[in-house]
Amino acid sequence: MNARAALLIAGASYAGLQLAASARNLGFEGRIVMIGDEALPPYQRPPLSKGLLTGKSTVESLPVKSEAFYRESGIELLLGRRVAALAPERQQVALDDGSRLEYDWLALTTGARCRPLPVAGADLAGVLEVRTVDDALRLDAAAGGARRACIIGGGFIGLEVAAALAGRGLDVTVVEALPRLLARAVTPQMSAFVEDLHRRNGVRFAFGQAVSALQGDNGKVCAVELASGERIDCDLVVVGIGVIPNTGLAEAAGIACANGILTDGLGQTSAPRVLAAGDCAAFPNPYAPDPALPIRLESIQAANDLARAAASLLVGAPQPYAAVPWFWSDQYDAKLQMAGLMAADDEVVVRGDPAGGRFTVFCLRKGRMAAVHTASRPAEHMLGRKLVAAGASASASAAQLADESFDLKSLLA
Known part of the structure; x- marks a missing residue:
């Protein structure tokens, strides 16, 4: 390999x-080299907690792009290798085999890792996480011989795994430390809908509970012990209590970090010619409750949008991040979609009947549309993204927004 990229x-x-x-x-015409510590080229992550566990996806279907794409685009892949250290002052990195590479531009897209469960017994056999394809394959194999699963964490990953395992016939219990599901991401109305959806599929819940220990039998997990003293018998535990951004390389090189590698809207870090994007990056988001406060968005869309902004800088035509954040989650037959970023004190308006499984939740902030959450209403999700992007004034009353005969497109005018 040549010495410079x-x-x-x-x-x-x-x-x-x-x-x-x-x-x-x-x-951009220069040489591009991408280094990854896994053996696979970039692959789809959403199927890891859904499709691979339900049989709807295979490992072979996971790669985002074909081998021909990399060859034709002139993107070199160095897989199964890891960047061990950065030297921004010399525009150089050291690899795990001791070799070094120089660069004109460096991009840190190192992602995040699962937050470990800090209790006794977390290292027992049968205690798993879902972040990589190997994690998902281990979980798929373990689920094949399990009867009772305990999911620790009521976030998106935990709930998607709960849905997949319940669909495979396992007895599933979800333990959530907060009083409701997805509390940081969706409104109470959406939380209640998701909880009811899971309960109707046989999932049980323990809310407001902390895990104090995992119990084992001959080295394999057999129960989850809660701080209340309650014991949940199980032969499989999936830990989904959030992630930690991979900032170690940046921190060791003196690059500014605070719950992520700090960047601006073009992905620029505090080090010259060093960019960052994806789950490892924290940047001011124009759609956040506080647009000046750097935040991390753990989503494919945010990763791609900041990466596009960073690429524009490379060719001397900077276009800072300006995209509306949006997310989705498939659970059972429901498609949950979120656009914008909610705040706890937003005014909330519900359109449609949650009991029917199809409805929309509007989050209004200072008279404008801040976020739109939908359940199995993809058309209103797409319209909601436009409303949030336009900073649409919610000139309609709450009663009008809740009225399904009211034309939401009129708000764009």
């Missing part, structure tokens, strides 16, 4: 791939 990408992730592809599409 015009663009060196540390992390074979969604953000890394998007940055490389966007740079090429915008006319």
